[in-house]
Amino acid sequence: MGAAAVYGMALGKKDLKKSAEKLRATRPTAHDLFYAIDYMIDKINNRENEFNAASKYVEDIIERCKKIGENGEELIKDGMNILTHCNAGALATVDYGTALAPLRLAYRNGKKIFVFVDETRPRCQGLLTAWELKQEGIDYAVIADNAAGYFLRNGEIDITITGADRIAKNGDFANKIGTYEKAVLAKENKIPFYVAAPVSTFDDDIKDGGQIIIEERDRNELLKINRKTIMPEWVTVKNPAFDVTPAEYVTGYITENGIIKR
Amino acid sequence: MGAAAVYGMALGKKDLKKSAEKLRATRPTAHDLFYAIDYMIDKINNRENEFNAASKYVEDIIERCKKIGENGEELIKDGMNILTHCNAGALATVDYGTALAPLRLAYRNGKKIFVFVDETRPRCQGLLTAWELKQEGIDYAVIADNAAGYFLRNGEIDITITGADRIAKNGDFANKIGTYEKAVLAKENKIPFYVAAPVSTFDDDIKDGGQIIIEERDRNELLKINRKTIMPEWVTVKNPAFDVTPAEYVTGYITENGIIKR
Numbered sequence: 001m002g003a004a005a006v007y008g009m010a011l012g013k014k015d016l017k018k019s020a021e022k023l024r025a026t027r028p029t030a031h032d033l034f035y036a037i038d039y040m041i042d043k044i045n046n047r048e049n050e051f052n053a054a055s056k057y058v059e060d061i062i063e064r065c066k067k068i069g070e071n072g073e074e075l076i077k078d079g080m081n082i083l084t085h086c087n088a089g090a091l092a093t094v095d096y097g098t099a100l101a102p103l104r105l106a107y108r109n110g111k112k113i114f115v116f117v118d119e120t121r122p123r124c125q126g127l128l129t130a131w132e133l134k135q136e137g138i139d140y141a142v143i144a145d146n147a148a149g150y151f152l153r154n155g156e157i158d159i160t161i162t163g164a165d166r167i168a169k170n171g172d173f174a175n176k177i178g179t180y181e182k183a184v185l186a187k188e189n190k191i192p193f194y195v196a197a198p199v200s201t202f203d204d205d206i207k208d209g210g211q212i213i214i215e216e217r218d219r220n221e222l223l224k225i226n227r228k229t230i231m232p233e234w235v236t237v238k239n240p241a242f243d244v245t246p247a248e249y250v251t252g253y254i255t256e257n258g259i260i261k262r
Numbered sequence: 263m264g265a266a267a268v269y270g271m272a273l274g275k276k277d278l279k280k281s282a283e284k285l286r287a288t289r290p291t292a293h294d295l296f297y298a299i300d301y302m303i304d305k306i307n308n309r310e311n312e313f314n315a316a317s318k319y320v321e322d323i324i325e326r327c328k329k330i331g332e333n334g335e336e337l338i339k340d341g342m343n344i345l346t347h348c349n350a351g352a353l354a355t356v357d358y359g360t361a362l363a364p365l366r367l368a369y370r371n372g373k374k375i376f377v378f379v380d381e382t383r384p385r386c387q388g389l390l391t392a393w394e395l396k397q398e399g400i401d402y403a404v405i406a407d408n409a410a411g412y413f414l415r416n417g418e419i420d421i422t423i424t425g426a427d428r429i430a431k432n433g434d435f436a437n438k439i440g441t442y443e444k445a446v447l448a449k450e451n452k453i454p455f456y457v458a459a460p461v462s463t464f465d466d467d468i469k470d471g472g473q474i475i476i477e478e479r480d481r482n483e484l485l486k487i488n489r490k491t492i493m494p495e496w497v498t499v500k501n502p503a504f505d506v507t508p509a510e511y512v513t514g515y516i517t518e519n520g521i522i523k524r
Contacts, residue, residue, distance in 0.1 A: 116500075118408075119383065119484070120408070121381065121383055121406040121407060121408055122406045122408075124492070124493075127493060127494075127497065130497050130498070134496065139498075140498060141498050141499055141500040142484065142493070142497055142498065142499045142500075143484075143499065143500050143501070144383040144384045144407070144439060144440070144484060144501070145383060145406070145407045145408045145440075146380075146382070146383055146384075146407045146438075146439045146440025146443060146505075147439050147440070147500070147501070147502055147505075148443070149440070149442045149443035149446060149505065150439060150442060150476075150502050150505040151500075151502075153442065153505075176408075177406060177408045177409050177412060178406070178407075178408025178409070178411070180411045180412060180415065181408060181410070181411035181443060181447060184411060184446060184447055184450050185443060185446055185447075188446050188450070214412075222381070222404065222405075222406060225487065225490075225492040226492055228490045228491075228492060229490075230386070230487040230488055230490060230492065231386075231389060231404070232389075234396065235389065235392050235404055236392070236401075236402060236403045236404065237403055237404045237405065238378075238403040238404075238405050238409070238413075239405070239406070239409070240409055240412050240413075243408075243409075243411065243412040243415075
């Protein structure tokens with residue numbers, strides 16, 4: 001998102017304030033997005049070439065994600081089964097991804113791994129993750145979000161790794177709806193739960209998760225999948241798009257600067 | 263299921279053994295189904311009229327579900343928000359349903375209630391529950407299975423009630439995939455979790471949940487919803503249809519004979 005936002009800011013250079021507002025509104029929970037926008041405002045105000053600045057930002061974030069991968073790879077042992085939620089791969093964060101970066105590097109280093117991919121209703125971003133893993137050659141299975149607990153309890157999952165939208169000062173973090181459920185289930189079954197994110201995801205202005213605003217999104221996200229209507233129009237729904245996972249459920253934060261333990 | 267099975271046995275009277283085998287295989291987890299089949303074998307072997315016996319069974323189960331409703335209604339206070347999973351209503355268990363029976367009676371007795379209905383992927387039986395609640399006039403919202411934890415943590419749910427397929431001697435029970443997740447999340451958030459089921463669901467021949475066999479169902483359940491393809495053919499999936507919730511997560515079992523506390 002940050003990578004897309006810096007180019008958006010470059011294109012919207014004529015009215016920086018309006019461009020920033022518009023881009024921030026696309027995903028209020030995402031701190032990396034806000035970070036990228038502020039970076040561009042600073043560069044453009046300092047009369048740097050906007051496209052050079054954007055490219056530099058993207059190269060830097062790719063390097064950071066690679067380091068997240070290197071740091072996180074230490075946690076992945078040969079033969080491990082990993083659970084992930086939503087998409088925190090190349091399609092979300094360019095090239096390596098965040099949560100998928102350690103898996104990519106483990107696989108490239110010859111470790112045999114298997115990934116349980118939550119479907120991630122309502123938007124089914126698990127399909128994006130499945131597609132990325134297939135491209136990389138990593139074995140995986142998409143599971144109903146309801147089934148993650150079943151596999152965690154059965155001892156079929158060794159570690160859980162997700163991304164994060166925004167991490168508060170105390171370690172509480174916002175991420176795609178359902179992340180909290182999987183974190184509770186991992187803890188209940190004594191399975192380590194890691195969050196992979198660049199330091200730009202940490203928002204020290206926010207004391208704890210209670211201050212993170214959760215978007216309620218359009219009902220059509222539930223009523224439709226891939227533009228196909230799966231529920232009748234009369235159905236009443238509630239659709240919170242994100243949730244907050246308290247820090248107590250997190251085993252560690254995998255960043256480009258190392259793994260921060262709690 | 264028991265109500266359908268007794269008529270199935272009546273129609274398949276000519277080869278009782280084959281009919282019983284065929285019907286048992288439709289849902290190996292469901293103890294009420296097995297109970298109904300054994301009842302019919304006994305009645306037919308004792309030369310009772312098969313359709314009279316089937317009718318009597320169905321009238322009896324309706325009465326039992328009504329009593330489940332009466333017993334469970336005591337737990338529902340005016341203004342309560344209730345979470346339910348899958349469909350344990352009239353469409354699954356005729357007339358009153360099991361988990362939905364207390365809600366129906368609470369509503370009919372003038373209590374204002376709101377029901378959070380898990381979508382229940384992969385088969386989305388939450389839509390059946392939504393349809394039943396709408397017919398009854400009860401306010402509800404279908405939510406992504408991922409969102410149940412969010413609402414439980416936010417204090418928006420006062421009680422959780424689900425049905426059960428089979429309850430082992432120690433209280434562990436099998437139910438639709440995802441039930442275990444919601445039970446863990448309810449306990450983590452100190453929200454009571456009740457199982458509503460007739461005594462025919464208790465299988466004392468099974469010591470604990472470890473002995474309950476879980477069906478792995480067809481991949482197309484995940485790939486399609488309501489016959490609409492929502493995932494591409496290349497996607498690899500795992501699809502356990504049920505899970506086992508340990509007794510420690512259950513606050514009580516609502517039966518026709520009263521609420522059994524743990």
